[in-house]
Amino acid sequence: MPDASFLSQKGSKAAQNPIRVDLKIYSEAMENLYHPQTNPSGTLPMNIAENQLCWEILRERIQKVTREKDIPDWVANYTDSNGAPSFRKATAGFLSKFLFHCPVDPDSLALSVGATSVIEMTSFLLANPGDTAVIPAPSYPVYTGDIGNLPGVLRYDLQLPGEFNESEYDFEISLLDQARAEIEDKGSQFRLLILTSPDNPTGKIYREDHLRAIAQWCIKNQTHLIVNEIYALSQIDIRHPELKSDYPNPAPFVSFGKLMQEFQSPFLHFWYSFSKDFGISGFRIGLLHSHNTALIQGYQNAGAGHCISNYTQWVMQEVLDDSAFLASFFKEFQTLLTQAYLSFTKGLRNLHIPFNPSRGSLFVWMDLSEFLEEKSYAGEEKLWLDIFNTTSLLLTPPQGFGHQQRGWYRAVITSLRPNEMEVALKRLETFVEKRRKERI
CATH class of the missing domain: 3.90.1150.10 (Aspartate Aminotransferase, domain 1)
Structure with missing residues (x-):
């Protein structure tokens, strides 16, 4: 070496x-x-x-776009570093119809090259080097590098009680108070709380009532809560006859975007990427959704090096506009x-x-x-x-x-x-x- x-x-x-x-x-x-x-x-x-x-399935639809559509002129030029306006509009429509089930303002979105970029940029803009992000364990190993390599944010693995035999997390708010005390004793600040739902690797989800309680705690304590729903549409059919016995009293999956619309808080944020649900990790499309206008503006000002190819944005814009497909x-x-x-x-x-x-x-x-x-x-x-x-x-x-x-x-x-x-x-x-x- x-x-x-x-x-x-x-x-x-x-x-x-x-x-x-x-x-x-x-x-x-x-x-x-x-x-x-x-x-x-x-x-x-x-x-x-x-x-x-x-x-x-998706390739066939994309090939139809590239065969039948003329490439618009804006694809060859610079565009908004948070994403081309037409692509953000199409993405907002997709989130509204398939995830949030409520209106989404395109100006509340910042898009960049994949989930890693979004995690890195968000951590850089919300936390100082040496601050701590709390992440319930077990969770995505590469969060450590995404929040740490450039933003310099530390990872705290929050140990949740219980065994691995449930499909939903039983979250105790008192654990957040304990984590904050321990983090502050070490001279750091509990700056971010990152949840993934459905989770990686367990596949568990967070129930709506727990998400509300967690959001209220974070707003009260001025801690940024980010919910990563990168697998939101990768849902198991729990009604399948051979599976339903594993889910005796299932709570519905509720997107955090719906709750954000209600709270309208600058401390609540949402991550998504097209990599998993669409099966296009190589396209490199990730997004941040937030009602914190300063965060979205900061993302735009600092994110020019993270822009998605305009050609990719155009192709996927055409796909997203086809709701029936x-x-x-x-x-x-x-x-x-x-x-x-x-x-x-x-x-x-x-x-x-x-x-x-x-x-x-x-x-x-x-x-x-x-x-x-x-x-x-x-x-x-x-x-x-x-x-x-x-x-x-x-x-x-x-x-x-x-x-x-x-x-x-x-x-x-x-x-x-x-x-x-x-x-x-x-x-x-x-x-x-x-x-x-x-x-x-």
């Missing part, structure tokens, strides 16, 4: 610390992918949060997602492997702790590597999720086609049965 001493302190740190612990092995796995005929022993990566289920698209996506979830969880039930019932997201959060040689980070990493080396099945390792219970792993169920899912489950079955026999 080149000498990092010639870089800045942040540059040196970046050169020596990968964005995530599984990136190198993932790159190796992508060079040896499974194919039923040409590479039947190849790898099956289930560690990166990508939605591979519905690209064919979107309704059909998301209905088909939910069916495919539910089928993937049902297939994978059936396999886990047959193997008597516990998992958390999911309301949404692209994941299954499963308990492999019985196979740990020791309940530690080292034990978790060893098991993760053992599974990959013996089965070529690559799960997401537990490191970085911030929770204290050892032995839980994330599987991205949208990363495989149905025939590949069958192979993955068979390989997992072989591993599990072999380990249990060895233990006996």
